[in-house]
Amino acid sequence: MATQFQSHVCKFLLLFILQCIITTTTLAQAPAPAPSGPTNITKILEKAGQFTTLMRLFKLTQVGDQINTQLNNSNQGMTVFAPTDNAFSALKSGTLNSLSDQQKVELLQFHVLPQYLTTSQFQTISNPLRTQAGDSASNKFPLNITSSGNQVNVTTGVVDTTVANTIYTDGSLAVYQVDKVLLPMDLFGPPSPAPAPTPEKKKKSGADDDTPATDDSTPSADASGAVGFGGHLHGFMVGSVGVITLIALFCL
Numbered sequence: 001m002a003t004q005f006q007s008h009v010c011k012f013l014l015l016f017i018l019q020c021i022i023t024t025t026t027l028a029q030a031p032a033p034a035p036s037g038p039t040n041i042t043k044i045l046e047k048a049g050q051f052t053t054l055m056r057l058f059k060l061t062q063v064g065d066q067i068n069t070q071l072n073n074s075n076q077g078m079t080v081f082a083p084t085d086n087a088f089s090a091l092k093s094g095t096l097n098s099l100s101d102q103q104k105v106e107l108l109q110f111h112v113l114p115q116y117l118t119t120s121q122f123q124t125i126s127n128p129l130r131t132q133a134g135d136s137a138s139n140k141f142p143l144n145i146t147s148s149g150n151q152v153n154v155t156t157g158v159v160d161t162t163v164a165n166t167i168y169t170d171g172s173l174a175v176y177q178v179d180k181v182l183l184p185m186d187l188f189g190p191p192s193p194a195p196a197p198t199p200e201k202k203k204k205s206g207a208d209d210d211t212p213a214t215d216d217s218t219p220s221a222d223a224s225g226a227v228g229f230g231g232h233l234h235g236f237m238v239g240s241v242g243v244i245t246l247i248a249l250f251c252l
């Protein structure tokens with residue numbers, strides 16, 4: 001039986017729900033939020049998973065920041081070849097530890113091209129390509145890419161591999177997965193004949209990094225903020241209709 005108290009509660013609840021709906025609808029009509037700020041290579045790799053070693057090295061060498069800054073300041077765009085964690089684990093043990101800090105920077109920069117290249121552009125580029133590691137004057141740190149059909153071959157003179165997957169493209173940044181670390185000739189090529197061989201004693205594996213991929217709780221892709229909001233709104237509407245129905249039943 002509907003007491004007076006009950007009907008007061010009903011009125012209050014209905015008004016409250018109405019207010020909520022009006023507020024939400026108004027919010028939904030506001031322009032969609034701009035897609036999350038400047039491009040962040042770390043974020044992209046984090047989202048893709050299986051690139052924790054690369055992320056760590058990008059941070060250590062600050063090459064990640066260089067990429068972000070350069071993307072923001074140039075209109076050439078960039079292309080990044082991203083070796084997986086497995087690619088790093090597959091390196092001969094001590095490979096990374098044998099490099100000086102400067103050489104680590106060069107190794108990472110070798111995976112970055114100062115231009116945006118789509119997979120179809122790979123078919124028409126002329127080799128060797130300049131990487132971020134080579135200064136423009138000399139022909140240091142060249143990388144060769146050949147492509148036909150869906151296959152994109154990448155060769156450094158030390159390592160041959162193929163593009164395994166496209167991780168990200170947005171018109172100015174392209175990130176391609178490679179299953180081998182691209183070892184540049186300049187660091188890993190046959191030693192120049194003159195000097196005596198350096199002792200082979202190297203530290204234990206430095207390449208391993210079994211840190212599990214960081215859990216990324218954001219479900220949707222970068223540019224889909226509006227879609228995500230729409231989804232929530234839809235859920236809210238459905239929920240509200242349910243609640244109103246319940247209240248109506250309660251009040252009758």
Ligand SMILES: *[C@@H]1O[C@H](CO)[C@@H](O)[C@H](O)[C@H]1NC(C)=O
Nearest residue numbers: 037040041042043044046068
């Ligand atoms: C880029 O993303 C990473 C991981 O999400 C975050 O830690 C870092 O602060 C971001 N950098 C910038 C400049 O936003």
Ligand SMILES: *[C@@H]1O[C@H](CO)[C@@H](O)[C@H](O)[C@H]1NC(C)=O
Nearest residue numbers: 038039068069070071072073
């Ligand atoms: C991007 O460039 C703009 C102007 O060119 C500058 O104001 C802004 O600070 C830059 N952002 C980053 C993250 O470098």
Ligand SMILES: *[C@@H]1O[C@H](CO)[C@@H](O)[C@H](O)[C@H]1NC(C)=O
Nearest residue numbers: 146147148149151152153160
């Ligand atoms: C890519 O490499 C494979 C294996 O070495 C070879 O068979 C193929 O012809 C190469 N494709 C191109 C376009 O260079």
Ligand SMILES: *[C@@H]1O[C@H](CO)[C@@H](O)[C@H](O)[C@H]1NC(C)=O
Nearest residue numbers: 127128143144155156157158
């Ligand atoms: C890269 O391509 C250039 C030009 O075709 C060639 O001269 C050079 O030998 C190639 N290097 C490798 C490692 O394939």
